[in-house]
Structure formats: structure tokens, C-alpha cells
Amino acid sequence: MRDLNNFNAGTTEYELFFFLYEKVMSREITAFSQLKELVRPILKSHAAQNVILRVFDLIKQLNWGFFADVSPKTHRKLWREMVVSDMDFPEAGDIKRTMQVANIYICMLDIHGYTKFCQESRNNLSRLHTLDRIINHEVRQIATQCQSVSRRDRGDEIVVVSPSATDALTVTLSIIDYFAKTEVVKDPAISNRRKGGAANNLPVFKISAGITGGNTTSPLIVTEDGDLSGFLLNIGARLQTRANELSPQESRVMVSKQVQMSFIKENQVEKRSLFRDNAVYFLDTGMIEFKGVMLPTCEAVFTSRDRYKEKISESLQKLFGAIRENLWEQRIFLDILELIARTAVSMPPFMVNPPRPMSGLSALSNQSVMDLCRQAARAYTADEDYPAAIGILRQLVEVTGMMPDFDRLIFDYLQGISARYDSLLTRYDSELNREIEAKAKEIFADNTYKTLQAAKNGALIYEKLLARGRKSKALTKKKILWYKLIKESQEELAFTLYSGKK
Secondary structure, X not given: OOOHHHOOOOOOHHHHHHHHXXXXXXXXXXXXXXXXXXXXXXXXXXXXXXXXXXXXXXXXXXXXXXXXXXXOOOOHHHHHHHEEEOOOOOOOEEEOOEEOOOOOEEEEEEEXXXXXXXXXXXXXXXXXXXXHHHHHHHHHHHHHHOOOEEEEEOOOEEXXXXXXXXXXXXXXXXXXXXXXXXXXXXXXXXXXOOOOHHHHOOOXXXXXXXXXXXXXXXXXXXXXXXXXXXXXXXXXXXXXXXXXXXXXXOOEEEEXXXXXXXXXXXXXXXXXXXXXXXXXXXXXXEXXXXXXXXXXXXXXXXXXXXXXXXXXXXXXXXXXXXXXXXXXOOHHHHHHHHHHHHHHHHOOOOEEOOOOOEOOEOOEEHHHHHHHHHHHHXXXXXXXXXXXXXXXXXXXXXXHHOOOOOOHHHHHHHHHHHHHHHHHHHHHHHHHHHHHHHOHHHHXXXXXXXXXXXXXXXXXXXXXXXXXXXXXXXXXXHHHHHHHHHHHOHHHHOOOEEOOOO
């Protein structure tokens, strides 16, 4: 049967299907609208009605790629957002190849320890097959139960598309629950508990995840073979990378600010389990630069261990505000100290043994870190001893860097801020030394002036005397000098956290 115009009542459904099958397999037909146009002469026949949806399933499997399993029955919300339904066949239609809709969210997930597990299990194929089945089947089932669709990408990476921020967070945390054996999502309709071999033969895995979407100006492109491309996918990958940078050993979820706003808005209309159970707290983590794009971000905090971050949110926001306004003269220094102290008092007890004693202490605890913060604040404000204050800031970088549970985001800000203040010290010392020499007779009136002059020939003694001179009350313009250098160095002090490849 070459021409549907010659279709007659004697033609079987099998013959019609085979005719259309060849058209689909040869890629003469790649969309439902093309199929419908081809069968229009016989559209009202009983055979066409029976065959057309079977052929549509074939078109989906061959051309929809990532979205081949999407249907109005299993993915009602995604279908509405991503498919142009046919008026005569509402259960069929054409997928949108470019979408600029608010209700599309991308989740990128990465399994920690996947490569190590594969290496250790190379002689145990059963364990490898079990993990493979989980990623390809159980995760897809969880995604479907959350009105989402998932696909495995490059071994241990999982890409999920969801129709709402709540669905995106629910599916992400459900997958984390499954791999990590946790119970964040308490919804009996979601299969986020391991069973059988997955429960007994596999270790706990941690997940890093990034979620973005909810913005009509960020397009998602579905390629001809059903793959994903576009800005949303790239930003989701960057957020996942950032989550991995901040927590290489533990599960962490980073989201764009838009995801948080959408989640709150959606749950004002219909309160879902995550919202009702107060299972997620959003910590504003400031602006992150991703390959030239500045993106406001949040961490979706979901473990009881990390809920202490609610207590440091206000201090973190103060620091962000000071950085935005370039308040390097005093606010940024004091705000980072307040943030470190607040974190130390809020987080679980710790004890750190530095390689050498700090402030006379061979072991540092939560209280010790708070004491260091107070010493640094006093040196900076009351004593105007900027080298000493920044020296303590340097010590705090070293101490917090040794604490495995200290939040990496705060550490990154502390390290970056400390480095920028450090860069000012050389110029500050140089200019202050010139003032010391100019007022040498006044400062060294106790018969040490001649020693100072002689000491210029001995650098060590000279530096010791200069150090003494820096603490003299005769130097009345230290703050003015320090602030002047800050104003002159605004471009060098510009501070932005960057994530990803340069």
C-alpha cells in the first residue's frame, strides 16, 4: 500500500501499521503532526483510529529522547508544559523543541564515590549490576512518582526535569534519601526506600545536586534527537559543581534564588509535604559567578546536622550587604568576624589541634574561635593595630580550614576576605614606616633615636624598632592612612566567589 488515498476496507490494521512504521523508521515522519497529515484521508476510519496511537508511541521512542516516557497519565504537569497536544488525540502531540516557560526546572545530580565503588566492585558484577539497575530504573520510578522525568548521563550523573520547584526539590531529596538511606521526604506515595539487594549489598552514597529554573528568560532546548541543551542545563550543572565544591563528602543541594521563591509561592496555593513538614530551610548563599554570569543562590538545608545554619543567616546577610557596598574600612572585617563567631557558637562542639600553638593554645574549641574573633575585633577597632588584627584573621583561616564540619561557603568568604586585607598590609607598612621616620625624634625620645639611626644598618633590629614604633601614640593618623589605602584599592578588593572552569 503506497498511497493512503487507495486505502480500502480490505486493508488490515497490520498493513497500515507496517506502512506507517516504514515512514517513521526512514525518518520521513518524525512528529505527530506529520503523521496526522499523512493519514488525514483515512483519519475517520476504524483502522486508522486503532493504529495511530501505536505509531505515535514509536515516534516518541525514536525522537523524544529524554522525554520518551512522558505521557498525560504519568506526567500530567510536564505534558502540559512541554507538549503541544492534538485536538483530536489529546493523549498525543508534538514536543516543544524550545521552551521559555516558568514551570520547567532542571535538577543535576552527581553520586559521590561512584568511581571508587566501581573500582572496588570490579570483581563483583552483581553489585555493579545492582547499582546500574537503581540508576536506570528505581531512580526513574522515583522521578515519575514526583511528576518528573530522569535520565542517566555519563555514568554517575543524573539529569531530572520537573514541572515545579516543589517537584524538583521533592525528587532531588527523594533520590538523596534512596542513596543515603535517610528520611527527609516522608511521602508514602514515593518509593524512596531501598529494597532487596539494593538495601543489603550497596553502601550509603552521598549526592551533590543543583536545581535551577522558573524563569521565562532562560530557554531549555530539546534537540532533534531528544537531548537537552541551553542555559538552564548549563546553570544546573554549575550549581551541582558548586554543591560538590562545598561538600565533597556529604550530600548538598544548591538552588537558584528563583527556585526558593517559586517553592514558597507554590506552597501558598497548595501545601505539599516538604513545606508542611518544614523539611527544607533555604540559606541565602549570595551571588556566585558562573562563567561571567552572576547568579543569586541558596542552599537547600535538609539535614538536622546543618539546621544550625538558620542561626547564622542574619550574620551572613550582613556580610553580603557589606561586600555589595564595598565597606572594607570596617564593616567587612567586623562582619566576617561576627559570622565566624556566630558559626562557632551555633555548630556542634569541635576540638582542633593546630600544628603550632595559637594565642598560647595548643587545642582550639568553639570558645577559642570566638575568643580569637574578639581579639581580632579589638585589635582592629580599639587598638588600630591592623597587622595584628589581620594576623589573627589569617589564624582563623588556618583553624577553620582544619575543621571538617566547618561550612565551606563561610570558609571561602573568610579566605577571600583575609587575602584582600593581606594585600593591603605591605603598602600600609611602607607608608607607616615613612611616618615613623618622619616622627622618629618624637617617638624615640628615650635615647633610642641614635639606636634607630644605627639600626638602619641592621635590618633585624630596625624592623623590631619599627614594630615598636607602629604602636606609638604619636602616630595619630593610622586609621586615616588605612582607610585611604582601602579607597585607593577598591578595584583590587572587588570580591566575588567563582565556581566552575575559568
